[in-house]
Amino acid sequence: MTSLLIFCFVNIVIGYFFVNLSYWIFSTVFLVLMLIFCYIKKHYNKLSNVLLLISIIFSFFSYLNSFNPSIFYVSMNFSAIFATLKSLYGIDIFLLISWILNALSFGYLISSLRNITLGIIFGVIIFFLGLKDVYTKKVNKRN
Structure with a gap:
């Protein structure tokens, strides 16, 4: 719980400095x-922490490339929220x-920084990596 906080x-x-105020609020x-x-619920998941970290790191590098990362920032944070709800x-x-949301936000970011084909x-x-994650069965083996 502390790490999520x-x-x-x-x-x-950090998002306050990189994104528009309305998106930040x-x-x-x-x-x-x-x-x-x-x-x-006294519960958290590690995926949300990773998504929040990715959100701020890529927003920082986008800002350095003179790109407004507001939409990417918001969509990655929503992705973290949905990962938490699943958990x-x-x-x-x-x-x-x-x-x-991960696929859309990264596709948007890459297509804005490079080209549309690479973003798609x-x-x-x-998206397919996430689809694999959603539909694989998690098996707990006990010895």
Whole structure:
């Protein structure tokens, strides 16, 4: 729980400097709601931490390339929220939505920084990796 709090705090503080204020406020409200849900349920997942970290790192590098990363920032934070909802409630559709948002946001970022074809290719690859993650059976073996 502490690591989620740290990642959300870092994401909110650093995101303030890189994205438009309206996108930042919109994202901050939902990140605070995510923290409240995790605090009430006393549960968090590592995927949300990774997505929040990726969101801020790629937003930083996009900002350095003179690109406004606001849409990428918000969509990656929403992806983290849906990953948290999947972890809290166990419904696979939340994880699927999270991976769709990942694919769209990375495709958008790459197509904006490089070209549209490369963005589509990376978006499709990320979507299929997420689809594999959603539909694989997790087997717990006990000895």
